[in-house]
Amino acid sequence: MPQSKxxxxxxxxxxxIPDGSSVAMGTCLEAMIxxxxxxxxxxxxKRRLTLVGPISDICFDQLVGAGxxxxxxAAWVGNVITGSAYNFRRAVENGTLEVEDHSNFxxxxxxxxxxxxxPFLPVRTALGSDLFKTNSGLKVITCPFTGDxxxxxxxxxxxLTIVHVQRADRYGNAHFWGNFGITRxxxxxxxRVILTxxxxxxxxxxxxxxxxxxxxxxxxxxxxxxxxxxxPSPVPGFYNRDHQAxxxxxxxxxxSEDFAHWxxxxxxxxxxxxxxxxxxxxxxxxxxxxxxxxxxxxxxYGY
Amino acid sequence: MxxxxxxxxxxxxxxxxxxxxxxxxxxxxxxxxLPLLGFLLAKSTHAPNAVGIYELGLVRDTVAPEPxxxxxxxxxFYRAQWLSDxxxxxxxxxxxxxxxxxxxxxxxxxxxxxxxxxxxxGQARETRMPGSGGACDLAGLAGRHxxxxxxxKRRFVPQVDYITSPGYGDGPGWRRRMGLPxxxxxxxxxxxxxxxxxPETKEMVLSGIHPGIRVETVLEHTGWPLRVAPDxxxxxxxxxxxxxxxxxxxxxxxxxxx
Numbered sequence: 001m002p003q004s005k006x007x008x009x010x011x012x013x014x015x016x017i018p019d020g021s022s023v024a025m026g027t028c029l030e031a032m033i034x035x036x037x038x039x040x041x042x043x044x045x046k047r048r049l050t051l052v053g054p055i056s057d058i059c060f061d062q063l064v065g066a067g068x069x070x071x072x073x074a075a076w077v078g079n080v081i082t083g084s085a086y087n088f089r090r091a092v093e094n095g096t097l098e099v100e101d102h103s104n105f106x107x108x109x110x111x112x113x114x115x116x117x118x119p120f121l122p123v124r125t126a127l128g129s130d131l132f133k134t135n136s137g138l139k140v141i142t143c144p145f146t147g148d149x150x151x152x153x154x155x156x157x158x159x160l161t162i163v164h165v166q167r168a169d170r171y172g173n174a175h176f177w178g179n180f181g182i183t184r185x186x187x188x189x190x191x192r193v194i195l196t197x198x199x200x201x202x203x204x205x206x207x208x209x210x211x212x213x214x215x216x217x218x219x220x221x222x223x224x225x226x227x228x229x230x231x232p233s234p235v236p237g238f239y240n241r242d243h244q245a246x247x248x249x250x251x252x253x254x255x256s257e258d259f260a261h262w263x264x265x266x267x268x269x270x271x272x273x274x275x276x277x278x279x280x281x282x283x284x285x286x287x288x289x290x291x292x293x294x295x296x297x298x299x300x301y302g303y
Numbered sequence: 304m305x306x307x308x309x310x311x312x313x314x315x316x317x318x319x320x321x322x323x324x325x326x327x328x329x330x331x332x333x334x335x336x337l338p339l340l341g342f343l344l345a346k347s348t349h350a351p352n353a354v355g356i357y358e359l360g361l362v363r364d365t366v367a368p369e370p371x372x373x374x375x376x377x378x379x380f381y382r383a384q385w386l387s388d389x390x391x392x393x394x395x396x397x398x399x400x401x402x403x404x405x406x407x408x409x410x411x412x413x414x415x416x417x418x419x420x421x422x423x424x425g426q427a428r429e430t431r432m433p434g435s436g437g438a439c440d441l442a443g444l445a446g447r448h449x450x451x452x453x454x455x456k457r458r459f460v461p462q463v464d465y466i467t468s469p470g471y472g473d474g475p476g477w478r479r480r481m482g483l484p485x486x487x488x489x490x491x492x493x494x495x496x497x498x499x500x501x502p503e504t505k506e507m508v509l510s511g512i513h514p515g516i517r518v519e520t521v522l523e524h525t526g527w528p529l530r531v532a533p534d535x536x537x538x539x540x541x542x543x544x545x546x547x548x549x550x551x552x553x554x555x556x557x558x559x560x561x
Contacts, residue, residue: 028359028360029358029375030359031359031375054436055433074434076434076436078432078433080335080373083433088431088433089430089431089432093430101420101435102434103436103437103438103439103440104393104436104437105389105397105439106439108389108393112390123397124443124483125393125439126439126443127469127481127482128443128466128472128481128483129435129443129467129469130420130467131435131439149481149482150482177386178386179360179361179375179386179387180387180389181389184388185390234376240377241372241375243372294381
């Protein structure tokens with residue numbers, strides 16, 4: 001019988017994210033961003049983290065503003081519907097944050113190489129761009145078979161990937177649906193995986209549909225039950241995106257003082273996700289819940 | 304620039320112009336912001352058989368049932384043709400199966416190179432922007448790409464400070480020398496007009512102006528001596544049908560500023 005990996009969010013963050021870790025987050029792009037975990041990392045004052053992701057919407061900006069990050073390996077950092085994010089911008093301009101510039105395709109490829117256990121993989125993207133100047137993990141190479149010019153993308157192997165899912169059993173087997181972005185690659189490339197999940201279910205629910213499993217449970221270190229754990233980003237089957245939260249955040253990091261105020265009100269003064277949701281308010285959350293449920297047909301796995 | 308007296312906004316005109324760049328049956332790699340609307344508009348007017356690819360891992364051949372502000376909004380997942388991951392989407396792009404994509408930028412130069420990473424403003428003062436996202440990939444690998452951006456002198460510069468998304472580099476032959484197998488920008492839709500690229504020199508040429516805009520105004524807002532086509536066309540105004548569709552997809556005018 002495998003051991004239960006169920007634990008609290010504060011314990012998972014304390015045990016598995018030592019200062020200086022590299023952490024992949026926000027790997028589905030706009031959906032399923034593990035904001036609850038990010039806020040707990042801020043509360044525990046994690047330091048010198050390397051953040052890995054494609055775009056992160058405002059998640060990386062919050063971790064940067066709180067002083068948790070020393071380095072970012074990403075394709076885009078900002079607020080998707082409003083543009084720039086100020087903590088990120090200020091930290092890079094001040095020289096307190098190092099950036100390895102990627103495109104979405106190169107960060108994907110770096111994690112694929114990590115997942116496949118090879119030092120690099122070739123692509124045709126990024127050629128002709130200045131990403132080569134600000135990313136030492138990109139090199140121009142010649143294909144040994146065709147003579148084509150290609151870009152070699154060095155592998156990235158994060159210490160940890162944090163993923164929010166719809167349902168998981170206590171052993172780390174999880175169902176995930178919607179768009180995957182670079183999530184599967186990130187889980188396979190990293191040493192450890194922390195799952196935050198909307199619901200905890202019996203193992204039989206997961207094994208009834210193994211096509212829908214995110215990543216094998218044996219590689220998962222912690223399973224944390226966090227309803228609304230991706231709010232304000234959307235979770236298919238559970239809740240829509242709270243656009244207003246992103247609009248409200250637009251100027252939250254405009255100055256360090258503004259951000260300190262935001263961080264106190266929305267992270268430090270709320271002990272956990274439940275307290276946070278109370279602060280958001282029941283009415284607002286109800287507005288975001290699904291109005292139409294659309295179920296798929298079951299697939300027959302019989303023999 | 305005054306469109307207040309008109310029955311449409313400037314962004315509505317720009318999205319309509321963008322949608323008209325899409326031909327029926329084409330495969331579109333759909334980017335964020337105005338392109339999200341441009342695809343839906345083309346799909347529901349003149350390009351019913353267009354297919355949309357979204358980099359987060361989604362293929363749609365129908366219009367989403369409700370307005371969306373990001374590609375990850377749940378109505379975009381409803382009865383999608385395929386929900387998958389970015390590797391599959393980028394694979395299709397890399398194989399050459401994407402006809403057209405749309406990207407924006409903070410700086411563009413005469414050869415259509417785009418910068419969304421760093422701006423140097425004067426002595427060593429640098430401004431950091433969000434970065435590439437998928438734009439570098441789309442500019443490198445789509446059959447063609449269309450640039451949508453504000454037309455200002457500080458944005459239309461002789462040479463960008465950083466090439467985030469490659470255009471034609473320094474001119475003819477550059478893309479092939481770099482190893483880019485195809486593509487390049489085919490149009491730049493701005494707040495003032497539409498620019499295309501000379502097939503020989505690969506330089507940007509003013510080929511169309513928006514209603515009420517003078518050619519001189521475009522030249523004043525461009526940071527190099529811009530070439531002008533012999534007879535620039537006036538951008539056709541959005542039709543009633545196009546406006547009705549646009550307002551269905553963006554009922555609060557979030558992108559189109561009503």
